[in-house]
Amino acid sequence: MVDTMNDKWIHACSVQDVPENGGVCVKVADLQIALFHFKRRGEWYATQNECPHRHQMALSRGMIGSQGDEPKVACPFHKKTFSLKTGECLSGDECAIKTYQVRVDDDQVFLSITDDEL
Amino acid sequence: MVGFKLCEKLVAKSTKSLDLIVFGEEMRPAYDRVHLSEFFNGKSAEELQLAPSSWYADKGIELIIGDPILEIDRKAKSVRSYLGRVAYYDYLILATGSAAFVPPIPGVEKAGVFIYRTIEDLELMQSWAPKAKIGAVIGGGLLGLEAAKAMIDLGVCDTHVIEFAPRLMPRQIDDAGSSLLQGKLESLGLTIHTSKNTQEILGESAISGMQFQDESILPVDMLVISAGIKPRDELARACGLEVGPRGGIVVNQYMQTSDHHILAIGECALYEGMIYGLVAPGYDMAEAAVSTLLGLEKTFQGFDMSTKLKLIGVDVASFGDPFVTGNDAHTIVFEDRNKGIYKRVNISPDGKELLGGILIGDADQYNMLLQTCKNKVVLPPNPEDILLGARGGEHDGGAGVTSLPDEAVICSCEAVSKGDISSHVLEGAATLDDIKKCCKAGTGCGGCVPMVKDIINHTLKAQGIYVRNVICEHFEFSRQELMDLIRLHDLRSYDEVLTVHGQGDGCETCKPLVASILASLWNELILDKGNDTAQDSNDRFLANIQKGGTYSVVPRIPGGEITPDKLIVIGQVAKEFNLYTKITGGQRIDLFGAHLSDLPTIWEQLIAAGFESGHAYGKALRTVKSCVGSTWCRFGLHDSVSFAIQIEERYRGIRAPHKIKGGVSGCIRECAEAQSKDFGIIATEKGWNLHVCGNGGSKPQHALLLASDLDSETCIRYIDRFLMFYIKTADPLTRTATWLNKLEGGMDYLRNVVVNDSLGLGAELETEMQSLVDNYVCEWKAAVENPAFRKRFSHFVNAPEEKDPTVQFDELREQKMAKAWK
Numbered sequence: 058m059v060d061t062m063n064d065k066w067i068h069a070c071s072v073q074d075v076p077e078n079g080g081v082c083v084k085v086a087d088l089q090i091a092l093f094h095f096k097r098r099g100e101w102y103a104t105q106n107e108c109p110h111r112h113q114m115a116l117s118r119g120m121i122g123s124q125g126d127e128p129k130v131a132c133p134f135h136k137k138t139f140s141l142k143t144g145e146c147l148s149g150d151e152c153a154i155k156t157y158q159v160r161v162d163d164d165q166v167f168l169s170i171t172d173d174e175l
Numbered sequence: 176m177v178g179f180k181l182c183e184k185l186v187a188k189s190t191k192s193l194d195l196i197v198f199g200e201e202m203r204p205a206y207d208r209v210h211l212s213e214f215f216n217g218k219s220a221e222e223l224q225l226a227p228s229s230w231y232a233d234k235g236i237e238l239i240i241g242d243p244i245l246e247i248d249r250k251a252k253s254v255r256s257y258l259g260r261v262a263y264y265d266y267l268i269l270a271t272g273s274a275a276f277v278p279p280i281p282g283v284e285k286a287g288v289f290i291y292r293t294i295e296d297l298e299l300m301q302s303w304a305p306k307a308k309i310g311a312v313i314g315g316g317l318l319g320l321e322a323a324k325a326m327i328d329l330g331v332c333d334t335h336v337i338e339f340a341p342r343l344m345p346r347q348i349d350d351a352g353s354s355l356l357q358g359k360l361e362s363l364g365l366t367i368h369t370s371k372n373t374q375e376i377l378g379e380s381a382i383s384g385m386q387f388q389d390e391s392i393l394p395v396d397m398l399v400i401s402a403g404i405k406p407r408d409e410l411a412r413a414c415g416l417e418v419g420p421r422g423g424i425v426v427n428q429y430m431q432t433s434d435h436h437i438l439a440i441g442e443c444a445l446y447e448g449m450i451y452g453l454v455a456p457g458y459d460m461a462e463a464a465v466s467t468l469l470g471l472e473k474t475f476q477g478f479d480m481s482t483k484l485k486l487i488g489v490d491v492a493s494f495g496d497p498f499v500t501g502n503d504a505h506t507i508v509f510e511d512r513n514k515g516i517y518k519r520v521n522i523s524p525d526g527k528e529l530l531g532g533i534l535i536g537d538a539d540q541y542n543m544l545l546q547t548c549k550n551k552v553v554l555p556p557n558p559e560d561i562l563l564g565a566r567g568g569e570h571d572g573g574a575g576v577t578s579l580p581d582e583a584v585i586c587s588c589e590a591v592s593k594g595d596i597s598s599h600v601l602e603g604a605a606t607l608d609d610i611k612k613c614c615k616a617g618t619g620c621g622g623c624v625p626m627v628k629d630i631i632n633h634t635l636k637a638q639g640i641y642v643r644n645v646i647c648e649h650f651e652f653s654r655q656e657l658m659d660l661i662r663l664h665d666l667r668s669y670d671e672v673l674t675v676h677g678q679g680d681g682c683e684t685c686k687p688l689v690a691s692i693l694a695s696l697w698n699e700l701i702l703d704k705g706n707d708t709a710q711d712s713n714d715r716f717l718a719n720i721q722k723g724g725t726y727s728v729v730p731r732i733p734g735g736e737i738t739p740d741k742l743i744v745i746g747q748v749a750k751e752f753n754l755y756t757k758i759t760g761g762q763r764i765d766l767f768g769a770h771l772s773d774l775p776t777i778w779e780q781l782i783a784a785g786f787e788s789g790h791a792y793g794k795a796l797r798t799v800k801s802c803v804g805s806t807w808c809r810f811g812l813h814d815s816v817s818f819a820i821q822i823e824e825r826y827r828g829i830r831a832p833h834k835i836k837g838g839v840s841g842c843i844r845e846c847a848e849a850q851s852k853d854f855g856i857i858a859t860e861k862g863w864n865l866h867v868c869g870n871g872g873s874k875p876q877h878a879l880l881l882a883s884d885l886d887s888e889t890c891i892r893y894i895d896r897f898l899m900f901y902i903k904t905a906d907p908l909t910r911t912a913t914w915l916n917k918l919e920g921g922m923d924y925l926r927n928v929v930v931n932d933s934l935g936l937g938a939e940l941e942t943e944m945q946s947l948v949d950n951y952v953c954e955w956k957a958a959v960e961n962p963a964f965r966k967r968f969s970h971f972v973n974a975p976e977e978k979d980p981t982v983q984f985d986e987l988r989e990q991k992m993a994k995a996w997k
Contacts, residue, residue, distance in 0.1 A: 070972045078670070078681075079708030081972035089981075092972070097670070097680050107981075112997040114724050114970075114981050118712050122682035124648070131683035133712030133720055138683065 065175070066160060066167040069103075075166065080130070082106050082117035083168065086175050090157060090168055091117035093141060095128055101159035102141035103168050108132040109152035116154070177441030177457035178270030179205035179225045184465040186234045195236045196262050198254070200243035201293060204228055209454050209620055212321050214297050215328035223294070247414040249434055266436055266468055269424060270461075271407035273442035273452070278313075278402050282376025288398045291322040300399070304329035307397035311335040311385060313373055314401035315343040317484065322399040323365055324487045331397055335366045337385070339402075342369055347482060347493040351510065352533045355517040359489045359536065362515075368393075406443040406450055419445040428474040430464040438464045451478055454619065455587040462590065479549060479587075483534075483541040483620075489515070490538035495531025495548040496521060504530050509562050511536075520544065522558050527931060529554060529561070542585070542626040543576075550583045553933040555923050556882065576629040577920050578927070585626050588619020593630055600634040607631065646907070647684040649677045654832065654907050658692045667697060669709035687711040688907045691794055694830030695902050698950035700957050701793075701830075702964050713792035716968065717955055718774055721767055722993035723982050726774060728754070728766040729791035730781050731827060734801045734819035734839075735762025744784035752777055755990045761798030761836065763789060768991055770978045772969045778955045787953040790828055794908075796835045799823035800848065804841035804858075811841035812858040818887060819847075822856075825891065826898065828951045829944075832905040832914075835898065836870075850878045853911040854894050859883065863890045867897055867925070868915040876912040879922045882930050892941060896929045899940040 069083040069092055077096040082089050089106035102121075106114050111134055119130045121141065128141040138147040144154040158169035182197060199205070206223040214223065221227075231238040239260065246255045253263045275290035277283055287307070289300050304310075310331035312323045315338030326334045336343070342353035343360075357367045372388040376398065384394045406423040417425040417433040423445025430438045440460035442452055451457060456478030466473035481494035497519070500506065504521040511517075516536035523530055529548040534541055544561065546552070554561060579585075581594030591614050604610050607628055611617050617624045645651050652660065657676065666672045669689050673681050686709040694701050701707070707715050718726035730745065745764055749756045752773050754766040769777055778788075791797060801819030805811030819839040826835070838849030839856045849855025855866040861884040869878025882893055905914040918924060927933035958964045969975035984991040 074972050076708050076967065077705055082970055084971040084974045084977065089971075089979075095680070097673075113722075114979050115712075115720070118715065118720075120683045120686050120708065120711070121680075122649075122686065123680035124682065125679075128680065129682070136683055 065170055065172060067170055069166045069168050072161060072164045072166060078121060080117040080119065080121065082114070085168065085170060088170070088174065089114050089117075090170075091119075091130070092159065092166065092168065093117075093121050093130065095121060095141070098123075098128060100128065101161060101166065102128065102130075103157035103159045104130065104139065104141065104144060105155040107154075108134060108137060109146075109154060110135060110137045110150065176205055176208060176225065176454055177272070177461050178268070180458045180461040181268060181270060181440060181464055182231070182234070182236055183226075184462055185468065186236070188465055188469055188471070192235065197231065197236060197238050198242060198244050198256060198262075199238070199240040201295070202241045203294070204231065204238060204240060206294065208293075211291075211294070211297065212325045212328070214294065215301070215325050220294050244410060247410055247437070249414050249437070252436060264436070266438065268464060269411060269432070269437065269439040269443055270441045271410065271439075271443040273404035273406050273450070275400065276403040276405045277400050278373075280373050280376055282378065282382070283400065285376055285378050286381040287378075287396055288376060288382055288400065291318060291325065291399050291401050297325070300325065300329060300397075303397055304331055307331050309333045309335070309393075309395050310397045310399070311337055311393065311395040312399045312401055313337050314403070315340070315367065315369065316346065316401065316403070317344060317482070318404075319399075319401035320344070320360070320486045321484075322401045323360075326397070326399065327364065327487065332364060333366070334364070335368060335393060335395070336360075337371045337373060337387075337393075338367070338369045339372055340369065343367065344491065347497065348491065348533045348535065349498060349519065351508065352517045352519065352535045355510065355512065355515060356486075356489060356491060356535050358512070359515045360487060363487055363489075365487070404442060404450070404452055406445065408443055411437075411439065411443070419448065423450050426460075426475075428463065428476065429467040430460055430475060431467065438467065440464050446475060447477060449477070451480070453478075453480060453482060456480075458588055458619065459590065479545075481545050481548075483538050483545075490534065490536060490541075492534040492538040492541040493532070494541065494545045495529065497531045497533045499530050507559050507562060509559075518562050520558070520562055522554065526556075526558055527553050529558075539625070542623055546579050546583045546585070546626075550580055552578055552580075553927055553931040556926055556930050560923070576626060576633055578924065578933075585630065586616035586619065586623045588623075589615040591616035596627060596630045597634040600631050605631065605635060646688060647682055649673065649679045649681050649685045650689075652676065654688060654692070655904055657689070658696065658903060661689075661692055662696055667693065667699065668704040669693070669706050681709070683711075684907075687714070687794075690714065691830050691832065691907070694795075695947070698829065698947045700952070700954055702954070702958060702967075707964075707967065716771060716774065717788060717792055717958060718769065719792045722996065723768075723984075724979055725768045725770055725982055725993070727791070728769055728774070728777055728781075729759065729763055729789035730786035731789040731823070732763040732798075733823040733827075734799060734816045736801075736816055736820060741784055741786065744781065744786075748777055748780050751780075753991060755992060759791075759798075762800050763798060765791070768984065768993065770970070770982065772975065772978060774968050775959045775965050779959050782953070782956050782959065787827070788955040793830060794833050795828060795830050796823070796826040796837070799826075799837035799839060800852070801839045802841050802844075802846035804839075808841060810844060812860065813841055813863070815839040815841035815847065815856075815858060818856065818863075821887075822891065822894065825948055826894075828954065829898070829902075829947050831898070831902045833908050833910045835911070837894075851875065852878060854878070854897065856890060862886050865890055865893055868911040868922075870910050870912045872910070874912075876916075878912075879915075881922075881926055893929050895944040896937055896940040897925070899944045900925075900928055900936070903940075 075081050075094040080091050080093040083092050091104050091106040093102045106117050113134050118133050121130045129138045131138045139154045144156045146152050160167045205225045242256045242258045244254045255261050275292045310326040312319045315336050323336050374388050375386045377384040386392050408418045408424045411424040412418050424439040426439050426444045432439050441457040460475050463475035483492035499521045507520050509518040518534050520532035521530040579593050583593045585593050599613050604613050617627045672689050690709040712720050749766050755768050757765050759765050799819040799822045801815045804815030836852045837854045838847040838852040840847040840849045841858045850866050851869045851871050855878045857864045863885045864883045865881045866878035867881045970979045983994040
């Protein structure tokens, strides 16, 4: 993971705040970020919290899992699924979601968000 | 026939070469005596042969015909034939059969008097018949009637049957059946005399008439005596083997005679005081004898004397114990004199078991009934259905081949089971001919052919439509299989299940499915053990997610009964948290528009007022709707509200493959609409009628009657069994109606399982249900009392007190409503 000048690491929460193999919603200024602790894979992911399908702030409450090797999240409203890696919609829709980088330091979780988003 | 069967089986099963010599008295190799009368329909002696002489040669069997054995020397272990042949044996098998029993009536030696036993007998009859005008048969049993048919076939149209007993076929059928059969046979031209004792056969050298004990005289110019059989035990008797007081060579279950180097099988053998005068038990004896010779395990255990035959175009069958009466059985009789049909079945007093019966005029159900009887298949609640078929628009009754166990012997002649046939079908034998070739089923009496066809078709069909119903890419199992595995390995969390039985990282299909199975099995708190993240959003937050991302709250209101105080609390809570309120279809109150972070506080207040979770968010019992019942209603028969509350409180919180709804109506007016529920209970004068597997929804389906006039306790027991059976076997997200539609055998099968306990699962299902009931706790109470769970009910992890600012409402009729989708 390479820090660039534009990246800002923002503290989200502690590791214990996030349910294992599930997500929470992190408030960053006016942004809602869905943060996932994919314990089974030993990985963390972050995406926008809004599902682009019906514009509901709900992805953080979705179930995560895998399709083949691709980690994904399913929106609780209509079960649209999105890649946690690329944000691409895996249910065949045109929409995609934004993804963010996550860093875990000493039990604390940080999100990388560019300045212009804030 | 039995001797031939022995050769066949011995050659097939023996692993080393054998010196096998067959001696036969008759001039031809073994032939089919069962279908002897077909000789008169033009079937030749060759066609009746079981196998040509070349078959014996091919198998290395020495066949000596037309040369009967005259003497057995047990010391030297040798036999001597009529033509002086001497053969030594290690083992000697007597399959000498039986001869016609000819009663000592003066005049039986006269010309024109025949017996009906061998092809030679038939040839003799054939040459005499053209001279005969009036024929008679002594003996109204099975063979006698066959002989009467033969007479008609030979052109002796005026034929009389003389029976000593008061009815025809006294050993197989009862008075009523016999009288119907008699009518039927008389309409076909036979004259039947019962209770008639022949005293003398009149005539010079040839028969001219018969005189009876009642002094009446019948002019007759051809007579066949068919008054029973006597075992051919002369040889055995002469060499000192033990024989029965009324004839027959005594054998044990290994078919050994009193000399263990000599075996006897077929109609000459006397097993436990009984001569088995049918081919199927004879074949069974042959198999037992082969087994004894080769040191295998099969023994002869006696045999059911059930028979089915076509007598002059009339089906006659009897099975099991056709005569049992009194306190030992209840009898159901169906008689249609118009069509000439008589059916009787004897049912055990508890109505569960078929003991035996008689079919005349229409014996299509014979095989099914015989198997039902032999395998003790539990009867449907209305046992008459097995005779009359399921009526009232329901499809195929539960008595189809599908209800038979794999061990059910379908072809008794060849001892082929249902399982044997289906496995041959699975191996590629797709037609009746294929089956006949590979396991000989249906090649004996042919009575099982319709059932063999059914099994072939059913197996093929099952094979054709059987697509293995795996859950998703993460689990190569059906829901039912996975449930069994989880139970077996005592797994309690989604993660464990995935690690042990799955692959990959799960998905939105298998997660809620496994979570539901875990809940159905253990009924532990669904948010515990990391299972919260495997739950669908509604279960994860114990509320129903609605448009905009808020939740709705439904407290349980069992039976729809609520006190004014509780109503006030609901009103206060709704007001405080600004919730939209609506009465639901299930007689409770739904509070909409609650923010995630408000849910624990809302519930704290509701719980304090005595409410519990209503599980509106779960694939679980929703409500048991009730009408007001006998406490207020002037029509009500029973207290439907109390019963609804009792039932709702029993099954609250139980997770299932889909949501479950119930209803209880206090009378037939059915105000609770119970017949549209997964289980619906309707009061009757005598108790409750239980209907199951109904639903509303996109494809409404009425519930079907499972059982009638139940007391409350039995009703609950049946619901326990029904729900548990559904929970254990249904595909994911399948309502009971759809589950039933897919269930092979349909309602009759379900009724057998639930009411008649045909799978013997009743007690187990009840115990499992009871353990779920005992484990119940209100999950909202558990959630609000546990800080770790409670923490999850916030929108922002890093700002728990803040609500989702994107949530917006509009106003409608003085309440709020969710903003429309963008």
